[in-house]
Amino acid sequence: MTVRVAVAGASGYAGGELLRLLLGHPEVEVGALTAGGNAGTTLGQHQPHLVPLADRVLADTTVDALAGHEVVFLALPHGHSAEIAAALGDDVLVVDCGADHRLTDPAAWRRWYGGEHAGSWPYGLPELPGAREKLRGARRIAVPGCYPTVVSLALAPALAHGLVEPNAVVVAVSGTSGAGRNLKPHLLGSEVMGSASAYGVGGTHRHTPEIVQNLSVVAGRPVSVSFTPVLAPMPRGILATCTAPLAADPGDVRAAYATCYDGEPFVHLLPEGRWPTTGATLGGNAVHLQVTVDPDAGRLVAVAAVDNLTKGTAGGAVQCMNLALGLPETTGLSTLGVAP
Ligand SMILES: NC(=O)C1=CN([C@@H]2O[C@H](COP(=O)(O)OP(=O)(O)OC[C@H]3O[C@@H](n4cnc5c(N)ncnc54)[C@H](OP(=O)(O)O)[C@@H]3O)[C@@H](O)[C@H]2O)C=CC1
Ligand SMILES: CC(=O)N[C@@H](CCC(=O)OP(=O)(O)O)C(=O)O
Known part of the structure; x- marks a missing residue:
């Protein structure tokens, strides 16, 4: 099984950590990489540690660039995910690292973030009681805040x-x-x-x-x-x-x-x-x-x-992708830290 994956926000911290983990994931092929103002530059200019992808050119964050992938990770500022997800279709797995779909109460959303709530998605913290079941087979996932x-x-x-x-x-x-x-x-x-x-x-x-x-x-x-x-x-x-x-x-x-x-x-x-x-x-x-x-x-x-950036965002996001795709939950993920 090879899953084609796009990362929006690839020049940022969460996007960089996602790519570090995805490069080590045995079932993943890294597809489109997108950014905002840094579109047109190479990934190597922003993420020098990701040597295999150094020459990849960042595209503008558009639905066209992200379409054609089985999984799309959104590592963008708040407010971008609903429109992109709606245009990508229900069969694409969209994993949002932003806050847009985490809160279930629209009034809480309005109070803390402002504007209209875009609706809640299955919450990407599998270790909470009842959460793992909702993530299996999901096609929209809201990754928690760190x-x-x-x-x-x-x-x-x-x-x-x-x-x-x-x-x-x-x-x-x-x-x-x-x-x-x-x-x-x-x-x-x-x-x-x-x-x-x-x-x-x-x-x-x-x-x-x-x-x-x-x-x-x-x-x-x-x-x-x-x-x-x-x-x-x-x-x-x-x-x-x-x-x-x-x-x-x-x-x-x-x-x-x-x-x-x-x-x-x-x-x-x-x-x-x-x-x-x-x-x-x-x-x-x-x-x-x-x-x-x-x-x-x-x-x-x-x-x-x-x-x-790892279990607090990108690692949790990959863990949720594994669950949603029916892969073993630990695929491509290590618990080993870096010391000292
Ligand atoms: N950092 C963390 O520990 C955590 C972050 N998150 C969430 O993950 C998401 C990304 O955060 P983080 O990586 O820290 O942020 P960064 O600021 O490091 O990266 C943001 C990314 O989004 C791109 N971007 C910014 N504005 C736009 C735009 N208008 N259109 C398209 N792309 C845009 C940037 O591209 P460019 O370089 O071109 O500007 C960059 O690639 C946020 O929603 C954040 O809240 C969640 C949990 C923890
Ligand atoms: C040190 C620091 O500034 N941390 C951030 C945490 C951001 C985060 O976890 O992401 P979301 O914005 O996706 O919720 C903050 O306090 O805003």
């Missing part, structure tokens, strides 16, 4: 099994590639190096409703989340510290987590006493996770690390 991937997986077992009260506090540190390859003053080396900064504080980050949506479905009741992201001086990786008040009788918290993720190829509950590091997850399609109880504070504490 923070929602790691936070949802860190807290889902606690909420699914009633180990905690339904209100969580999350502080998550992210590398700068999470912000994309944009020329923004706050992303300049001189601003970021040697300094960490909180942003989107006070419930204002647009990933809050996505995290709340995921955890409320898992818990079967409304969950509130106080989410604070922090920009850190590193190119990749997210480390999320998630806490919630313990329920009256939580039982063996670690055993509950171990049972939940038993057999999940991409979620690694660390041995007791060891805590996740972003470094250990870099380049791998894995979430590293640890959980404990803080008895004095009466809180469950879960810490999780992920590479925002």
Whole structure:
């Protein structure tokens, strides 16, 4: 089986990571590569690590360029996917790395993103209860945001099994590639190096409703989340510290987590006493996770690390493609990190 795959947004960070993984995927042939203003330049000018594709010329992001492929990955800014997907036809698998189709509630979309909601697609986090079944055979997939991937997986077992009260506090540190390859003053080396900064504080980050949506479905009741992201001086990786008040009788918290993720190829509950590091997850399609109880504070504490570009975007997207096409879910994906 050889699947012809196009990548829109190939000059960006998510597009580059998609191509790195797709070049190592045994069932994939890389077809059209598209961009915005950088159309007409070669991929090698933007992604020097992708040597086999260095001479490929980036096309404009048009339906004509993307048509004729069995799979189209969209690694574009928000707002582009609905129109492209509608023109590509129902038989093409469209995997959207953007936010357009993640939220199920149109009112939440209007509040957090503005404008009319384009509708929700099957949500590309297979490890959430019930999600994998909806991804098998799907032809439209909404890949989660990077923070929602790691936070949802860190807290889902606690909420699914009633180990905690339904209100969580999350502080998550992210590398700068999470912000994309944009020329923004706050992303300049001189601003970021040697300094960490909180942003989107006070419930204002647009990933809050996505995290709340995921955890409320898992818990079967409304969950509130106080989410604070922090920009850190590193190119990749997210480390999320998630806490919630313990329920009256939580039982063996670690055993509950171990049972939940038993057999999940991409979620690694660390041995007791060891805590996740972003470094250990870099380049791998894995979430590293640890959980404990803080008895004095009466809180469950879960810490999780992920590479925002791999399991946090592109790796998760390839995992979902595998499920949708009926391939083994782990095809072309490694959990091995890069160290040191
Ligand atoms: N970075 C991350 O960790 C994560 C990103 N995502 C999502 O993935 C998507 C891509 O993000 P990311 O790679 O970080 O962003 P980048 O800014 O790095 O890349 C954006 C890509 O989209 C292209 N593009 C920009 N504007 C247009 C346009 N008007 N028409 C066509 N193409 C355009 C750019 O081309 P050009 O170079 O020509 O401008 C580039 O290839 C976004 O929706 C983002 O939210 C999701 C999870 C995590
Ligand atoms: C460090 C940083 O800036 N991170 C980004 C996360 C973006 C992301 O995950 O993607 P979506 O835009 O597709 O949701 C942010 O906070 O906006």
